[in-house]
Each structure stands twice: as C-alpha cells, then as structure tokens.
Amino acid sequence: MTYNILIAGVGGQGTLLASKLMGVVFMNKGYDLKVSEVHGMSQRGGSVVTYVRFGDKVASTVIEKGEADMVLSFELLESARWLPYLKKDGVLISNTQKINPMPVIAGQAQYPEDIAEKLRATGVRLHTVDALSLAEKAGSAKSVNVVLLGVAAKYLGMEREAWENAIRSTVPPKTVEINLAAFNAGYTL
Amino acid sequence: MKELMLGNQAVARGLYESGVRVVSSYPGTPSTEITEYISKYPDVYSEWAPNEKVACEVAFGAALGGARSFCGMKHVGLNVAADPVYTASYIGVNAGMVIGVADDPGMHSSQNEQDSRHHAIASKVPMLEPCDSAECKEYAMLAYEISEKYDTPVMLRLSTRISHSRSPVETGERVAAPEKPYVKNVGKNVMMPAMAKARHVFVEQRTAQLREYAETSGINRIIKGGKIGIIAAGTTFNYAYEALGDKASYLKLGMVNPLPVELIKQFAAGVERLIVCEELDDIIETHCLKHGIKCEGKALFSFCGEYSQSIIRKAVLDEENEYRTFPEQFPARPPVLCPGCPHRGLFYALKGLDVYVSGDIGCYTLAAQKPLDSLDSCLCMGGSVSGLHGFNTARGAEQAKRSVAVIGDSTFIHSGITGIIDIAYNKGLSTVIVLDNSITGMTGHQNNPANGFTIHGDPTVAVDLEALARAVGFSSVRVTDPYDVETTRKVIAEELQKEEPSLVIARRPCALLKTAVRKKPLVIKENCVGCRSCLKVGCPAISVENKRAVIDKNQCIGCGICAFACRVGAIGEDE
Numbered sequence: 001m002t003y004n005i006l007i008a009g010v011g012g013q014g015t016l017l018a019s020k021l022m023g024v025v026f027m028n029k030g031y032d033l034k035v036s037e038v039h040g041m042s043q044r045g046g047s048v049v050t051y052v053r054f055g056d057k058v059a060s061t062v063i064e065k066g067e068a069d070m071v072l073s074f075e076l077l078e079s080a081r082w083l084p085y086l087k088k089d090g091v092l093i094s095n096t097q098k099i100n101p102m103p104v105i106a107g108q109a110q111y112p113e114d115i116a117e118k119l120r121a122t123g124v125r126l127h128t129v130d131a132l133s134l135a136e137k138a139g140s141a142k143s144v145n146v147v148l149l150g151v152a153a154k155y156l157g158m159e160r161e162a163w164e165n166a167i168r169s170t171v172p173p174k175t176v177e178i179n180l181a182a183f184n185a186g187y188t189l
Numbered sequence: 190m191k192e193l194m195l196g197n198q199a200v201a202r203g204l205y206e207s208g209v210r211v212v213s214s215y216p217g218t219p220s221t222e223i224t225e226y227i228s229k230y231p232d233v234y235s236e237w238a239p240n241e242k243v244a245c246e247v248a249f250g251a252a253l254g255g256a257r258s259f260c261g262m263k264h265v266g267l268n269v270a271a272d273p274v275y276t277a278s279y280i281g282v283n284a285g286m287v288i289g290v291a292d293d294p295g296m297h298s299s300q301n302e303q304d305s306r307h308h309a310i311a312s313k314v315p316m317l318e319p320c321d322s323a324e325c326k327e328y329a330m331l332a333y334e335i336s337e338k339y340d341t342p343v344m345l346r347l348s349t350r351i352s353h354s355r356s357p358v359e360t361g362e363r364v365a366a367p368e369k370p371y372v373k374n375v376g377k378n379v380m381m382p383a384m385a386k387a388r389h390v391f392v393e394q395r396t397a398q399l400r401e402y403a404e405t406s407g408i409n410r411i412i413k414g415g416k417i418g419i420i421a422a423g424t425t426f427n428y429a430y431e432a433l434g435d436k437a438s439y440l441k442l443g444m445v446n447p448l449p450v451e452l453i454k455q456f457a458a459g460v461e462r463l464i465v466c467e468e469l470d471d472i473i474e475t476h477c478l479k480h481g482i483k484c485e486g487k488a489l490f491s492f493c494g495e496y497s498q499s500i501i502r503k504a505v506l507d508e509e510n511e512y513r514t515f516p517e518q519f520p521a522r523p524p525v526l527c528p529g530c531p532h533r534g535l536f537y538a539l540k541g542l543d544v545y546v547s548g549d550i551g552c553y554t555l556a557a558q559k560p561l562d563s564l565d566s567c568l569c570m571g572g573s574v575s576g577l578h579g580f581n582t583a584r585g586a587e588q589a590k591r592s593v594a595v596i597g598d599s600t601f602i603h604s605g606i607t608g609i610i611d612i613a614y615n616k617g618l619s620t621v622i623v624l625d626n627s628i629t630g631m632t633g634h635q636n637n638p639a640n641g642f643t644i645h646g647d648p649t650v651a652v653d654l655e656a657l658a659r660a661v662g663f664s665s666v667r668v669t670d671p672y673d674v675e676t677t678r679k680v681i682a683e684e685l686q687k688e689e690p691s692l693v694i695a696r697r698p699c700a701l702l703k704t705a706v707r708k709k710p711l712v713i714k715e716n717c718v719g720c721r722s723c724l725k726v727g728c729p730a731i732s733v734e735n736k737r738a739v740i741d742k743n744q745c746i747g748c749g750i751c752a753f754a755c756r757v758g759a760i761g762e763d764e
Contacts, residue, residue, distance in 0.1 A: 059428075
C-alpha cells in the first residue's frame with residue numbers, strides 16, 4: 001500500500017522544506033518513497049503543490065484526483081483548489097491563513113467567503129489550524145510550514161523523535177530551535 | 190550509503206562517480222540543479238556558460254582533450270546547442286561526453302513543450318531515459334561507458350517529474366577515469382566535406398551497433414504480467430505501472446534512441462493488446478508502425494501535457510476515481526513578480542508610455558499578466574531584441590519611437606548581444622532595455638557573466654554592458670534605477686525620440702538577493718481614498734479591504750513603487 005500526501009500552498013511559504021522533512025523521516029523508517037516538487041516559474045507566488053508518496057514500492061511521482069490520503073494545505077483558498085485530490089475518506093489539514101491571489105488583488109475576482117464552512121459541508125474530514133499565529137508564537141512567522149508539519153505528523157503516527165531528528169539534520173543550525181518549537185506547537189495541538 | 194536524492198542531484202552523483210572532470214551548462218528549469226550539485230564537488234571543474242551552445246562546445250573540447258565531460262540544459266536549450274551536437278555526433282569523443290537535456294511536459298516553467306527525442310534521432314546520438322533517481326545515477330554512469338565504447342556523445346533525457354522528484358539512491362565512490370592522451374587526427378576531428386563524408390558512414394554503422402545494444406544489453410527490459418502490453422520509458426513508465434500494475438506486461442525502455450525492433454516484436458507477440466504510452470510526440474509508436482508492429486498510442490493519449498496514472502487508467506481500463514469538489518468557482522493563483530521586484534518599476538514606467546513591448550524569457554515575462562499587462566510578444570531567449578528590429582523594420586521609423594525590447598541581464602548575455610549588433614550594423618533605431626538584476630533569477634539565482642561572480646561565488650570579471658553596447662555601435666547608453674519610476678520613464682521617453690539605437694540599463698539587484706536593499710514596510714496613511722491606483726502595479730503585498738489600501742508588512746520591502754502610483758500621496762514610511 002502507498003500513503004499519499006499532497007502539500008499545497010503559495011510559492012514562498014516553504015512547502016518544499018515540509019516535503020523534504022517528510023521524505024527524510026519516511027526514508028529513515030525504511031519505506032520506498034517519491035517526493036515530487038515544483039521549481040522555477042511556479043514558485044513565484046503561484047499555487048504550488050508537492051506530492052509525497054511512501055510505501056513498500058512507489059512507482060508514480062504524482063498524486064491524482066481522489067488519491068491523496070492527506071492534503072496538507074498552507075492556505076485556505078488552496079484547500080478549496082486541491083480538495084478534489086483527496087480520497088473520499090482522506091483528511092484535509094488546512095491553515096486558516098488567507099493570501100490574496102493576483103486576480104483578487106487586481107479586482108478581477110473575489111476571494112471566496114466562508115471557505116472552511118463550505119469545505120466542511122462537502123462532508124470532508126477537515127482539521128483547521130491557525131498556523132500563522134502558532135508560528136509567530138514559536139518565534140518566526142516563516143515557520144508556518146513546520147507548525148503544519150507538526151499537525152500532519154500527529155496523523156502519520158511515527159514517533160516524535162523521528163521528526164525532531166529530521167529537523168535537526170535538515171534545517172540550518174541557526175534555525176533548529178525555532179523549528180523545533182514550531183513543530184512542537186503543531187504536534188501538541 | 191542510501192540517500193534521498195533529487196533526480197538532478199542523482200545525475201550529478203552519477204557524473205561524479207564516473208570521474209567527470211569538466212562540466213559546463215546554462216541554467217534552465219528543470220535541468221539547473223544538476224550543475225548546481227556538481228559545483229559542490231571540489232574535484233570537478235564546473236562553470237556557467239553564457240549559453241548552451243558554448244556549454245556544449247566546452248564539453249566537446251574537454252572530451253577531445255581527454256576528460257570526461259558534461260553539459261546540461263533544458264529542452265529549448267538543446268535547440269541552441271544543436272549546431273555543435275549534430276557535428277559532434279560525426280566526430281565522436283576521446284573521453285566520454287554526456288549531454289543532459291530536461292524536457293518539460295506540461296510546461297511548468299517553459300515556453301513550449303517540444304520533445305527532445307527528435308534531436309537525438311536527427312543528430313544520430315544515443316539517448317538514455319531514466320525513470321527515478323536511482324536510474325538517474327545509474328544511467329549517467331552508463332552513458333560514459335556507451336560514449337567511450339561507441340565513440341559518440343550520449344544524451345541523457347530527463348523530464349520535470351524525474352529531475353524534480355526525490356527517491357532513494359545508493360551512493361558509491363568516485364572512480365578516477367583515466368586521462369586519455371590527445372592524438373591529432375584531422376580525418377576524425379576536422380569536419381569538412383571530405384572527412385565528414387567518411388564520418389557519416391561511420392555514424393550510420395555506429396547507429397546499427399547501438400541498435401544491437403538496444404536489442405540485447407538489457408537496458409530495455411520486459412516485465413511479465415497480464416495480457417495488455419505497455420511500451421513506455423521514464424516517468425510515463427511509472428504512471429503506467431502505477432495505473433495497471435500486474436494487469437499489464439511492460440517493455441520498459443531505458444534507451445529511447447535508437448529503438449530496438451526485434452525486442453519490440455518479441456514483446457508484441459506475447460500480449461493481446463499493445464499500447465505505447467509516451468508523453469509528447471509519437472516517436473515509439475511511429476517506430477512500431479514503420480516496422481509493421483501493430484499498436485495503439487496517440488489514438489488513446491494526447492500529444493499535449495503530462496500524463497498520469499489516472500489518464501492511463503481511464504484510457505486503457507476506462508476506470509475513474511471518485512472525489513469531492515468545492516461547491517463554487519474560485520480564483521486562479523498564477524505566479525507573480527515578487528514584492529519589491531525591480532522589474533515592476535520598469536514595467537510601471539513603460540505603462541505610462543503606451544509602447545509596443547517585445548518581451549523575452551525570464552521572471553519579467555510574468556509582466557504579461559494583468560494588471561501590468563505589459564508585454565506584446567515573447568518568443569525565445571534573445572528574441573526580444575532581434576524581434577523588435579524586425580517589427581520596427583516592418584512598420585517604419587515612427588514605430589521605433591513607440592516600441593522597446595525588454596531583456597534580462599543573463600538572457601542578454603545568452604543571445605541578446607547578437608541582436609544589438611544586428612540593430613547597430615543595419616542602422617536600426619530600436620530602443621533596447623536590459624533589466625539588469627545582477628542574477629539569473631527565474632531558474633533560482635545563478636551567477637552569470639554580467640554579475641562578476643563564478644558558479645562558486647568567487648569574484649571574476651564582469652561584462653561591462655555599457656562598454657559592450659558602445660563597442661557594437663550604440664552611442665546612446667543610459668543607466669536608470671527602476672525603483673525611481675519617474676526618472677526611468679523620462680529616460681526611456683527621451684531615448685525613444687532619438688534618431689539612433691539606444692540601450693537603457695534598468696539596474697537594481699533582484700529583491701530576493703541578500704545584497705538587495707530592504708527598507709521598512711510602507712504604510713497606508715489616513716488620506717487613502719480607496720481609488721485602487723496602487724493595485725495597478727500588481728504587487729502581492731498590497732490589496733484593498735473595506736475601500737482602503739492595505740499593505741502586508743510580512744511581504745513589503747519598502748520599494749516605493751506603489752507610493753509612486755498613489756494619486757493622493759497616501760503611501761509612505763511609518764513615522
């Protein structure tokens with residue numbers, strides 16, 4: 001069996017670090033895995049998505065509609081965008097942060113209202129998190145990604161040390177403490 | 190040791206372990222990280238070249254000189270390098286030479302979706318295609334063996350999903366590839382008609398030998414399963430295997446040029462239905478049909494975009510997943526110029542001039558989108574400059590007063606220089622604007638010949654853009670700061686009126702660079718009237734809520750372009 005995690009966000013939010021940390025943990029646990037990233041143009045403030053797949057033997061690098069066991073979304077509108085990728089019984093973890101896309105800024109479109117309520121009305125298993133506040137409390141607004149990773153880690157069932165070790169071995173030494181605090185904020189929620 | 194590696198990182202590891210000594214590349218998504226990773230190995234010479242043609246020639250020369258060499262590029266970069274590639278195929282190699290080329294099906298970060306296998310076929314160069322990071326390393330190493338055994342450059346074809354996915358790789362030690370002696374051999378190494386005629390005969394013989402290798406070496410292998418037969422390579426093999434599992438048998442191709450014939454016939458004989466799964470063009474399918482092998486291919490699948498397990502499952506088994514959808518329409522989120530991007534100032538300056546803008550390849554291509562809406566055309570690397578000359582020639586001298594070309598510093602070095610030579614030499618009047626942000630931006634911040642630093646970040650000579658322009662015949666060269674929108678607009682307006690060609694350099698480092706000046710976030714003052722003028726600069730850090738502008742302090746770096754756009758002076762520093 002393969003477990004599929006789709007990480008969605010806005011370019012610049014640090015989805016790549018979250019997927020990289022997941023990759024380190026799953027590989028250390030002895031799983032086969034594929035982590036598919038987006039580089040280049042799409043990173044410039046656009047909608048970005050990373051696929052993390054682990055299991056006994058993983059072939060495809062991508063996750064398609066109806067295939068994700070977990071969607072970890074860094075932004076509310078992105079949760080709506082990537083909802084179709086979730087399995088019917090999958091879990092959607094969504095940051096409550098809102099970032100206006102350019103069509104909204106330019107006045108060509110409206111940011112939808114009450115996204116969380118509308119998501120819940122579809123019957124999806126939804127877990128909302130105010131990751132930005134938690135990240136600020138942990139010491140840096142930039143650690144939203146690791147707060148959300150902490151929330152996801154709780155669902156993934158691997159022991160806490162595995163995640164903390166991955167953080168220590170992956171992030172720059174200067175930011176280890178802030179990232180551990182951010183992880184803790186999400187994990188103990 | 191087992192490591193989780195990006196496909197591009199694994200290619201770099203394979204090159205390293207093969208004893209590669211010289212690497213020259215031009216950055217291009219999704220190929221860039223191969224060379225970035227290689228640059229971290231101190232015992233390999235690596236460099237950024239001005240363009241892919243130069244990179245390929247450096248790699249060719251290094252291989253001739255006895256060192257295993259590599260050049261990496263994106264699919265469209267191979268067009269630029271095609272000239273040396275096609276004749277390097279005739280000459281062959283001394284030490285091994287590998288050309289890494291990364292296609293971008295789905296165009297995540299490209300201007301077209303061309304299939305680089307055509308170049309391998311046309312240049313008669315063997316091409317390998319790995320399906321995961323482990324194979325990226327394995328095939329990079331195998332490529333050198335093939336290169337030296339068959340006396341040919343070898344192409345390693347990657348794609349976005351292979352280059353930019355991570356999977357486990359077993360690493361080994363670097364082998365010291367023997368330094369091959371250089372022996373002068375005019376008949377082999379100087380391609381003029383008499384010699385090339387003989388070498389072409391050699392190339393055809395070599396292709397026959399390589400086809401034999403494709404038949405028997407095991408690089409193309411059959412995986413037995415159900416009665417549906419799938420022929421696939423690279424990422425498409427992964428999708429097919431994910432979709433069909435043991436319902437199908439597979440001919441997994443590791444070498445996509447030249448293709449085997451007998452092996453495909455043997456595979457076809459063992460299945461009830463033969464399906465070719467290949468993203469982009471119908472190269473394997475056409476090969477099968479040419480050899481009388483009945484198969485399905487593009488009748489089931491598109492020529493456009495990426496494939497996936499769902500697409501294959503639907504096409505072959507007519508099965509689809511169930512999923513939920515959000516109950517209403519919602520806005521797209523296209524990529525945008527970053528907050529504080531100096532390009533924004535330049536394009537906002539151009540907006541006030543109502544000019545035709547001949548665009549080019551880089552972050553600034555994003556200015557084509559609303560609200561900046563500032564480009565009229567974008568063709569290829571360097572195409573803005575020569576394209577503008579053509580446009581102005583077609584429409585007369587007055588047009589030259591109402592049109593500009595915009596091109597980034599790295600793109601200008603890549604292939605904009607020949608364009609300004611064309612303008613000056615042929616008495617054109619065009620105004621060319623170099624957006625000099627001191628870095629190759631879109632591909633993730635690579636140094637380039639104009640910014641004064643090598644691939645390793647060591648100081649080196651920088652191309653003097655002003656002197657270069659004067660040297661080719663542009664007597665009017667101006668430098669402006671794009672954050673100063675008013676002056677920038679004035680300078681361009683003046684240059685447009687001149688009866689001679691002009692080069693304007695809009696110079697300000699990329700806002701994401703450590704050296705960029707970051708000021709305190711700006712604030713909206715009491716006198717904001719909610720007129721939305723500030724939104725016309727298209728900055729992600731500014732929006733309007735409850736009929737008043739709002740600046741996101743987490744994103745704003747105080748560039749002040751919105752303050753210039755504000756009609757009532759309501760944007761300024763926090764006092």
